[in-house]
Structure formats: C-alpha cells, structure tokens
Amino acid sequence: MANFEKLKVPATGSRITVGANGNLNVPADPIIPFIEGDGTGPDIWNATKLVLDAAVEKAYAGKRKIHWFEIYAGEKANEVYGPNTWLPNDTLEAIKEYIVAIKGPLTTPVGGGIRSINVALRQELDLYSCIRPVRWFEGVPAPVKEPGKLDVVIFRENTEDVYSGIEYKSGSADVEKLRNFINTELKPKEPIREGSGIGIKPISAFGSKRLVAAAIKHAIATGRTMVTLVHKGNIMKFTEGAFRDWGYEVAKEQFADVVISEADLWEKHDGKLPAGKILINDRIADNMFQQILLRPDEYQILATPNLNGDYLSDAAAAQVGGLGIAPGGNVGDKAAVFEATHGTAPKYAGQDKVNPGSLILSGEMMLRHMGWNEAADLVVKGMEQAILNKTVTYDFHRQMEGATLLKASEFAVAMCKAM
Ligand SMILES: NC(=O)C1=CN([C@@H]2O[C@H](COP(=O)(O)OP(=O)(O)OC[C@H]3O[C@@H](n4cnc5c(N)ncnc54)[C@H](OP(=O)(O)O)[C@@H]3O)[C@@H](O)[C@H]2O)C=CC1
Numbered sequence: 001m002a003n004f005e006k007l008k009v010p011a012t013g014s015r016i017t018v019g020a021n022g023n024l025n026v027p028a029d030p031i032i033p034f035i036e037g038d039g040t041g042p043d044i045w046n047a048t049k050l051v052l053d054a055a056v057e058k059a060y061a062g063k064r065k066i067h068w069f070e071i072y073a074g075e076k077a078n079e080v081y082g083p084n085t086w087l088p089n090d091t092l093e094a095i096k097e098y099i100v101a102i103k104g105p106l107t108t109p110v111g112g113g114i115r116s117i118n119v120a121l122r123q124e125l126d127l128y129s130c131i132r133p134v135r136w137f138e139g140v141p142a143p144v145k146e147p148g149k150l151d152v153v154i155f156r157e158n159t160e161d162v163y164s165g166i167e168y169k170s171g172s173a174d175v176e177k178l179r180n181f182i183n184t185e186l187k188p189k190e191p192i193r194e195g196s197g198i199g200i201k202p203i204s205a206f207g208s209k210r211l212v213a214a215a216i217k218h219a220i221a222t223g224r225t226m227v228t229l230v231h232k233g234n235i236m237k238f239t240e241g242a243f244r245d246w247g248y249e250v251a252k253e254q255f256a257d258v259v260i261s262e263a264d265l266w267e268k269h270d271g272k273l274p275a276g277k278i279l280i281n282d283r284i285a286d287n288m289f290q291q292i293l294l295r296p297d298e299y300q301i302l303a304t305p306n307l308n309g310d311y312l313s314d315a316a317a318a319q320v321g322g323l324g325i326a327p328g329g330n331v332g333d334k335a336a337v338f339e340a341t342h343g344t345a346p347k348y349a350g351q352d353k354v355n356p357g358s359l360i361l362s363g364e365m366m367l368r369h370m371g372w373n374e375a376a377d378l379v380v381k382g383m384e385q386a387i388l389n390k391t392v393t394y395d396f397h398r399q400m401e402g403a404t405l406l407k408a409s410e411f412a413v414a415m416c417k418a419m
C-alpha cells in the first residue's frame with residue numbers, strides 16, 4: 001500500500017482489485033479516487049457525484065455504495081502540495097492502487113507553460129485507449145436533420161503521436177541541432193526552413209496494434225459489427241499509414257476467425273456481412289469527417305491515432321448536440337480514468353451553469369466498467385427523462401422551444417428525480 005504524502009484515504013470502503021484473468025473484482029463498498037478539475041470542473045463534479053450516488057443507492061437499495069477519495073491535479077494540486085506541483089506522485093500512486101478513477105477537466109496553457117496534465121496522466125498510467133461513445137439523446141437540439149443516425153464509439157490511441165510532447169522551439173539550440181541533422185544527414189527533398197519549430201510524431205506498431213485490438217474486442221463484447229481505421233496515411237505514410245497497416249495486421253493475427261476485410265466482403269460475400277463477423281475497413285481522416293455527417297449510420301467503431309481522435313470526438317459530439325453530453329474513458333490494462341471529452345470551459349467557471357451531462361455519462365461508463373450496470377442504466381434513464389421533460393442547462397436551452405433553464409446542480413437534481 002502506498003504511503004501518501006498528503007492524501008486522506010476514506011476511513012471506510014475497500015479497494016477494487018484485478019483478478020488473475022484480468023477482470024476487476026469490485027467490492028460493494030469500493031473506494032474511488034476523483035479529481036475535481038479546474039474551471040467548471042468543481043461544478044460538474046458536484047453534480048456528477050450527486051447523480052452517481054443516487055443511482056447506486058436506488059439500484060442496490062443501500063447494499064452498494066461508492067466511497068469517494070479526493071486526489072489532486074492541476075490548480076488544486078498547487079494549493080495542496082505547493083506551487084508548481086501539477087500532478088503529484090500521490091495522485092498517480094492512488095490511481096494505480098485503486099484502479100478505477102474519475103476526473104474533471106484540467107487546464108493546459110497554449111503556446112508555452114506546462115505540458116498537458118491530462119495527457120501526462122494517460123501516458124504515466126499507460127491508459128492507452130481513449131474511449132468516447134457518441135450517441136444522440138431524444139429531444140437534444142442538434143445541427144443535423146437526423147442526429148439519431150450517429151451512434152459510434154471512438155477508440156483513440158492515447159499515449160503517442162504528436163501528444164508525445166517531443167517538440168523543439170523555434171530559435172532554440174536543440175531545434176538548430178535537429179534541423180542541421182535532418183537537413184545535412186537525411187537530406188529531405190525540401191529542407192526544413194530556418195526559424196522553424198519542430199515536433200516529432202512517433203506512432204509505433206505496439207501502440208497501434210493494442211489500440212486496434214481493444215477496439216475489435218469492444219466490438220465483439222458489445223455486438224457491434226464494424227471497426228473503421230481512421231488515418232491520414234496518404235500524406236503521413238510511415239506514421240498514420242503504418243497505423244492503418246498495423247491495424248489490419250493485428251486483426252489478422254489475433255481475430256482472423258471473426259474479422260473480414262472490405263475487399264473480402266465484396267469479393268467473397270457479395271457485400272453482405274456474414275452473421276457473427278466483424279468488418280474491418282479504413283477511411284482517410286478528412287473523408288471520415290464528411291462521412292459521419294452524410295452517412296453516419298454506416299459507421300460503428302472508429303479506431304484512430306491520437307490527434308485524429310481528438311478532433312473527431314469533438315466534431316462528432318457537436319453533431320448530436322454538443323460537448324455538454326460527450327463522455328469518455330481512458331482505459332489501460334491496469335487502470336482506468338473516466339473524464340468528459342470537453343475541457344474546463346473557463347468562461348463559465350464558478351457559475352454552476354454548464355451541462356454536467358458529459359461527466360455524469362463518463363460516470364455511467366465507469367459504472368459499466370465496474371459491472372454495476374443497473375446503476376448505469378438508471379443514470380441513462382435519468383438523463384433521457386430530464387431531457388424529454390425539457391429541463392436542461394444553457395447549452396440545450398438556447399436551442400430548445402419551451403424548455404426550462406436549469407443550473408448544473410439543478411440538472412443533476414432533475415436527473416435524480418427522473419431515475
Ligand atoms: N481532458 C481535459 O481535461 C481537457 C482539457 N482541455 C483544456 O480546457 C481548456 C479550455 O479549452 P477550450 O478549447 O475552451 O475547450 P472546452 O471544451 O473547455 O470549451 C469549449 C466550448 O465548448 C462548450 N462546452 C464545453 N464544456 C461544456 C459543458 N460542460 N456544457 C456545455 N457546453 C460546454 C462551450 O461552448 P459555448 O461557448 O458555445 O457555450 C465552451 O466554450 C484548455 O486549457 C484546454 O487545454 C480541453 C479539452 C479536454
């Protein structure tokens with residue numbers, strides 16, 4: 001057991017553990033660490049806690065209860081641990097020890113300053129799949145005619161690509177060393193210009209294959225029948241193109257009995273997917289953005305390198321009504337941290353205003369990850385009914401006729417009443 005410097009572990013509750021088969025053993029009284037987050041984080045976290053506790057209480061009549069354990073990152077970590085402590089070791093150790101956690105968004109400055117704490121958490125804990133389901137809830141105002149046609153799960157590689165943080169600033173000694181090496185030793189057709197900044201985009205066979213394998217396993221577990229590899233491999237041949245090739249390779253190596261390619265589908269099966277099979281295909285990223293708008297129901301699971309997945313998850317969320325209800329989970333083999341797709345929305349900080357739905361639905365994903373499906377179902381029911389009742393936060397209210405405007409905390413109460 002870790003010896004924490006500043007954390008107070010709850011006096012009651014037990015640890016979730018991982019069994020020999022890799023499955024979670026979840027006690028009835030799990031201790032679950034949470035990070036409140038920066039900006040609007042505290043508002044959406046308080047609403048989320050209220051809804052998750054109510055759903056668990058209602059589903060299990062007091063026989064199960066989450067024991068929340070506050071851990072720190074971002075601005076609050078600086079308050080607790082002292083200046084310039086953005087991601088304390090305590091926080092990483094607590095998540096390793098308690099295995100399942102949830103967090104609010106954390107601020108990352110643009111153009112300088114600290115690197116992303118969100119990305120650091122994913123890399124340090126090797127949470128290699130960023131899983132972001134995107135679906136429409138009836139009644140949510142959306143910018144497309146038939147938002148219900150989009151129902152996809154994005155599997156975004158979460159540990160490498162341009163998020164590796166290997167970047168060199170224009171004018172620095174390091175960038176000049178690297179530029180000289182590339183221009184004189186590797187002799188690219190177009191030399192790198194003087195005054196350039198340089199970023200490195202590593203994409204590995206290991207990272208790509210385990211992400212695509214996780215996406216295929218998800219398809220098998222949930223009865224989905226298609227996994228699409230989304231890449232810009234025509235331009236970035238040895239990174240994104242390789243991601244595609246490794247994706248097909250792992251499908252063949254590990255899932256040959258269930259997976260069939262698009263070519264085989266047409267050549268051998270006349271375009272009809274045989275029962276029990278999963279189609280694996282690929283799309284170039286720019287095409288994918290228009291495909292999800294124009295032919296959304298032709299896609300189910302989208303497996304992508306890190307940057308494509310980041311862009312695609314906000315765009316897809318907008319299509320079904322916005323970031324306010326866009327959940328996610330960062331999942332690895334040893335731990336999982338659930339968080340919303342959006343950021344800190346700083347202009348609304350402290351106003352109890354934004355939609356807490358994204359973090360609440362991230363909590364719903366967390367409950368399913370723990371096998372607490374009855375409580376997860378109640379969260380969905382509360383969300384569906386609160387929206388159908390037209391009791392919503394500002395983001396939906398501004399686009400809905402005759403709706404009642406609620407604060408974040410009031411939306412949580414409305415969800416609890418509707419469960
Ligand atoms: N995982 C994480 O912790 C993430 C952190 N970030 C960080 O967050 C900070 C702010 O990033 P920014 O680019 O402004 O993106 P945000 O996602 O924080 O906000 C962008 C816009 O999305 C809408 N929005 C976001 N959250 C909600 C919500 N809960 N309910 C309703 N609408 C919402 C708002 O739109 P409107 O203005 O139309 O009302 C908001 O202005 C940055 O420091 C960034 O690095 C960003 C993404 C993820």
Ligand SMILES: O=C(O)CCC(=O)C(=O)O
Nearest residue numbers: 107108116118119310341
């Ligand atoms: O870490 C950040 O600040 C941004 C991360 C992000 O946009 C995301 O994970 O979707």
Ligand SMILES: [Mg+2]
Nearest residue numbers: 310311314341
């Ligand atoms: Mg993002």
